Amino acid sequence: KAGVTQTPRYLIKTRGQQVTLSCSPISGHRSVSWYQQTPGQGLQFLFEYFSETQRNKGNFPGRFSGRQFSNSRSEMNVSTLELGDSALYLCASSLSGGARETQYFGPGTRLLVL
């Protein structure tokens, strides 16, 4: 079974631009979560989607948004990029997002904002 895939793997943007990242979960998984990883803040939860509904959102500004499609694929968007948005963005999928479930992570998208 194919793992979680994320595209693109690397991105360079300039301040003020916007960016869209994509995540394809493992087949059959309906929950998709996004995390931001930075050296200073570590791994921080962005949001979680299940059946096209956002069930939880982390403490990030409204510039960060996401959505999920009917095939469970998910995208996240960051508008008006800031230097501090440079990070590794990780997507994870699980069957239904339950607390006991293993979340399977993709390789991440590394975003550099100049």
Place this chain on the structure above:
Amino acid sequence: AQSVTQPDIHITVSEGASLELRCNYSYGATPYLFWYVQSPGQGLQLLLKYFSGDTLVQGIKGFEAEFKRSQSSFNLRKPSVHWSDAAEYFCAVGSNDYKLSFGAGTTVTVRA
């Protein structure tokens, strides 16, 4: 709110020596605990997890972890480290609001 503390930022261990990584959690209910490993430039891979039952859990790559409720700890161990174990290790707690809360991570360096 749930939280995870990994007291050691960086550990250096000789190849063949034992390894123990510490993790303390704060969670009001029964904790769902995980250890993940991240190699450079990679995503996170699950090593093991604990929900209930036997407090000593076995994982992949020869790792094990022991849950101690009285100490709110879930320490990761490996009896004999290989050079390929050099990576960053994250302890996490799962919650009923569909997210994982991670510790800051421990970077393991393996010297020959």
